[in-house]
Amino acid sequence: xxxxTGLSLTQAPPISVPLRFFLTAPLFGLAAAILxxxxxxxxxxxxxxxxxxxxxxxxxxxxxxxxxxxxxxxxLPVMVGSPLNRPRVLSTVxxxxxxxxxxxxxCGFLFTNKILIIISMPSLAAGLLLFxxxxxxxxxxxxxxxxxxxxxxxxxxxxxxxxxLALIVSTGHAWSWHVPKTITNVHMTWGLxxxxxxxxxxxxxxxxxxxxxxxxxxxxxxxxxxTLLFIGLLLWSALYALQSNxxxxxxxxxxxxxxxxxxxxxxxxxxxxxxxxQRKRRTPDVSVHFWRTGLICLGLCAVLWVVSRLWPALxxxxxxxxxxxxxMIVGFAVSVxxxxxxxIAPFLVWLHSQHLPGSxxxxxxxx
Amino acid sequence: xxKLINALIAEHRACDDEFALAEKAVADQEWTxxxxxxxxxxxxxxxxxxxEEEVLFPAFEERxxxxxxxxxxxxxxxxxxxxxxxxxxxxIKNKDREGYLGQSETLLILMQQHNMKEENILxxxxxxxxxxxxxxxxxxxxxxxx
Ligand code: HEM
Ligand SMILES: [Fe+2]
Numbered sequence: 001x002x003x004x005t006g007l008s009l010t011q012a013p014p015i016s017v018p019l020r021f022f023l024t025a026p027l028f029g030l031a032a033a034i035l036x037x038x039x040x041x042x043x044x045x046x047x048x049x050x051x052x053x054x055x056x057x058x059x060x061x062x063x064x065x066x067x068x069x070x071x072x073x074x075x076l077p078v079m080v081g082s083p084l085n086r087p088r089v090l091s092t093v094x095x096x097x098x099x100x101x102x103x104x105x106x107c108g109f110l111f112t113n114k115i116l117i118i119i120s121m122p123s124l125a126a127g128l129l130l131f132x133x134x135x136x137x138x139x140x141x142x143x144x145x146x147x148x149x150x151x152x153x154x155x156x157x158x159x160x161x162x163x164x165l166a167l168i169v170s171t172g173h174a175w176s177w178h179v180p181k182t183i184t185n186v187h188m189t190w191g192l193x194x195x196x197x198x199x200x201x202x203x204x205x206x207x208x209x210x211x212x213x214x215x216x217x218x219x220x221x222x223x224x225x226x227t228l229l230f231i232g233l234l235l236w237s238a239l240y241a242l243q244s245n246x247x248x249x250x251x252x253x254x255x256x257x258x259x260x261x262x263x264x265x266x267x268x269x270x271x272x273x274x275x276x277x278q279r280k281r282r283t284p285d286v287s288v289h290f291w292r293t294g295l296i297c298l299g300l301c302a303v304l305w306v307v308s309r310l311w312p313a314l315x316x317x318x319x320x321x322x323x324x325x326x327x328m329i330v331g332f333a334v335s336v337x338x339x340x341x342x343x344i345a346p347f348l349v350w351l352h353s354q355h356l357p358g359s360x361x362x363x364x365x366x367x
Numbered sequence: 368x369x370k371l372i373n374a375l376i377a378e379h380r381a382c383d384d385e386f387a388l389a390e391k392a393v394a395d396q397e398w399t400x401x402x403x404x405x406x407x408x409x410x411x412x413x414x415x416x417x418x419e420e421e422v423l424f425p426a427f428e429e430r431x432x433x434x435x436x437x438x439x440x441x442x443x444x445x446x447x448x449x450x451x452x453x454x455x456x457x458x459i460k461n462k463d464r465e466g467y468l469g470q471s472e473t474l475l476i477l478m479q480q481h482n483m484k485e486e487n488i489l490x491x492x493x494x495x496x497x498x499x500x501x502x503x504x505x506x507x508x509x510x511x512x513x
Contacts, residue, residue, distance in 0.1 A: 078480050081488035143488045210479040213387055280387040281475075283394045283468065347476045 013073060013087040015352040020095050021070025022345050028062025028102065029334070035110075044322050054109040059329055060191060061102050061124070067337045068199055069094065069131055071344060072152070076135070079206060080152075081143035084134045097127030108173070117174045121167055128163050132156050147222035151202015154230045158194025162187060182244045186237050193261055194233055196333050198226055201268055203340070211343060212288055214275040221271065225264070232261050255309045266302040269295040290339035297331025371501045372490045374508065375423070378415040379482045385411055386475065393459065393467045402459050409452045410513050416445050418508045423493060426504055430496045437489050444481045448474065 032055045036043050043051045073091055077083035084090055101123030108116030135156050142149045165187035172179030209216045236257035243250040273295045276288060301324055308314040385408035392401035424438040451474040458467035497504060 078484055079487060081484070144491050146487065206483060210483060211475065213383055280384060282387065282391045343476060347473070347480075350473055351477075 013077065013083060013091075015348055017087045017091040018070040018074040018344075019348060020091060021066045021073070022341060022348075024095070024099060025063050025066040025070070025341070028058045028066060031106070032058035032062065044326070047321055047325070050109045050112055054106040056325070056329070057102065057109070058106055059334065060196075061098070061105070064196055064329075064333050064337055065128075066098065067341055068196070069098075071203075071340060072135055072199075074344060074348065075203070076138050079148055080139060080141075082138045082141040084138050090130065090134050094127050094131045097123050097130070101125075101127055105170075114174050114176070117170055121170050121174070125163060125167060128159060132160050132163075147205045147217075147226070148202045151198050151205065151226040154226050155195050155198035155202060158190050158198055158230070158233070162191040162195050165190060180244065182241060186240060189236070189261075190233065192328055192333070193229070193265070197265060197268075198229060200333070200336055201226055201229070204268075204272060207340070208272060208275060208291075212276060212285070212291075213280040215278055217271065217275065221267075225268065229261065229264055232257060232264065236261060259306045259309050262302040262305040266299050269299040269302070273299075287339040287342045290335045290342065294332045294335030294339070297327045297335065301327035301332065369494070371497075371505050371508075372494055374505060375415075375418070375490065376486055378411075378418070379486070382408065382411050382415060382478075386471070386478075390468070390471050393464060393471070396462075396464055398459065398462055405455060405459055409456065412448070412452065414511065414513045416448075417511050420445065421511065422504055422507045426500065427493050427496055431492075437492065441481070441485065441489065444477070447477060448481070451477065 035051060035055050035058070039051045042049065043055055046052065073084055073087060101120045104116045104123060105120035107113065108120055136153070139149060139153050139156065165183055169179050169184050169187055171177070205217050205222055208214055236254060239250055239254040239257050243254045273292060276292060279288070304314075304320070304324060304327070308317075308320055314320060385404065389401060389404035389408045392398075392404050420442060424441070428434045428438055451470055455467055455470045455474070458464075458470060
């Protein structure tokens with residue numbers, strides 16, 4: 001540890017730190033799948049059914065965010081050079097709060113139980129804020145400020161916005177008063193386009209060229225892309241909130257802003273897809289397939305959104321929102337996060353076994 | 368100083384290219400070609416590791432007095448990589464395709480996370496510490512070739 005800068009190049013944190021998140025993420029994913037098959041089509045008939053809300057959060061908080069948090073705890077030392085403080089305590093506490101909070105939230109939705117919703121709020125808030133605080137501290141001390149660090153910083157900021165809005169919409173479920181759906185839409189956009197996409201994009205800048213051996217992302221993209229996406233989110237949120245007064249001008253402007261966000265994500269999908277087409281490593285790679293499936297879904301989702309802004313018939317189609325949500329959450333985010341887990345988890349186990357005292361050096365390899 | 372850093376980063380990328388070529392040959396079971404490409408790859412890697420271990424790290428350690436810090440971790444990771452080079456060469460001797468591909472997958476991740484640390488963290492530190500000496504160090508590095 002270099003005490004002056006707080007930099008450290010020590011090996012990654014103890015394996016239990018990220019691994020607990022990587023092991024619970026698939027369990028929550030599985031829980032979402034079980035609910036889906038149990039309730040069948042009813043699970044995706046309308047956005048607002050209790051099952052849909054439970055499944056959504058098992059996937060977003062349980063699978064995506066769990067994996068993202070684990071990956072950040074693992075990657076901050078490697079990519080940024082400043083590990084989280086006291087990783088063992090931090091990861092235990094964050095993990096416990098998140099698991100309890102999410103179970104309460106999911107069951108609260110499922111059984112329409114107000115007490116459980118009320119329990120979930122402080123628990124999720126504590127877990128997410130602790131993580132956000134620790135990650136920000138680490139990101140402030142970053143040795144180099146590159147596009148990945150910027151993406152991660154913005155993603156953590158978006159997580160806090162998502163959480164604040166989540167607490168507001170949760171009060172609606174907890175005390176049965178009416179919270180405008182506008183807030184829910186802003187909440188989920190900050191979650192999916194903010195937290196999740198900003199992180200994936202920031203990490204992609206490093207991970208895609210290095211691990212898949214593609215050419216680097218273009219310089220203009222690394223410099224401005226995530227910042228513009230974040231500014232676009234702020235702008236859209238303001239316009240969208242004003243639109244609820246019924247002003248046509250605001251509606252047009254909000255549609256323009258959301259189309260910009262969608263097209264911006266489409267640009268990311270197209271560029272990444274093309275880079276992967278040029279990869280030097282020609283051996284088949286499952287994680288590349290996950291990535292490409294995810295990018296196609298992201299592209300479809302973006303195109304569908306923009307077309308629905310221009311074409312009222314599509315906008316009025318009752319299944320549109322569900323389709324967009326499935327493309328974005330399952331098609332894009334779950335696929336890409338899977339691709340990352342598929343690489344990181346076996347490597348961690350390998351690294352760990354490699355450095356066990358007294359272990360033989362002839363270590364089983366990763367495949 | 369960027370001249371020196373860029374030269375080292377270019378070495379990382381050049382080694383990546385050779386890694387991919389060797390892996391492809393093994394996947395296609397072209398064993399003679401694979402043996403040669405793998406040897407090239409290992410030689411280039413070895414040359415790069417020596418640039419760091421024999422020139423860059425000692426200069427950095429001398430300037431900053433940090434002998435047990437970042438450079439020690441990098442040296443340890445170099446040893447892990449050398450172990451995998453050895454295993455991969457054995458696999459080629461035994462014409463063990465699956466064995467090699469497993470080892471190369473592991474090496475790729477080890478090597479890239481290592482490079483990431485160097486490029487994002489260590490090299491910027493070196494850049495600050497050794498600003499005045501860069502031409503000198505670059506010349507010494509050039510004198511160690513494959
Ligand atoms: C990154 C994290 C999150 C993401 C991606 C996310 C995503 C979503 C999405 C997509 C919806 C809409 C569901 C639908 O239309 O069926 C939603 C609604 C909701 N979320 Fe989240 N969410 C996140 C975090 C949270 C947290 C931490 C809480 C609770 C503390 C929460 C509470 C809610 C509630 C109560 C609703 C329903 C609002 C309503 O009935 O209008 N969310 N969220
Ligand atoms: Fe290196």
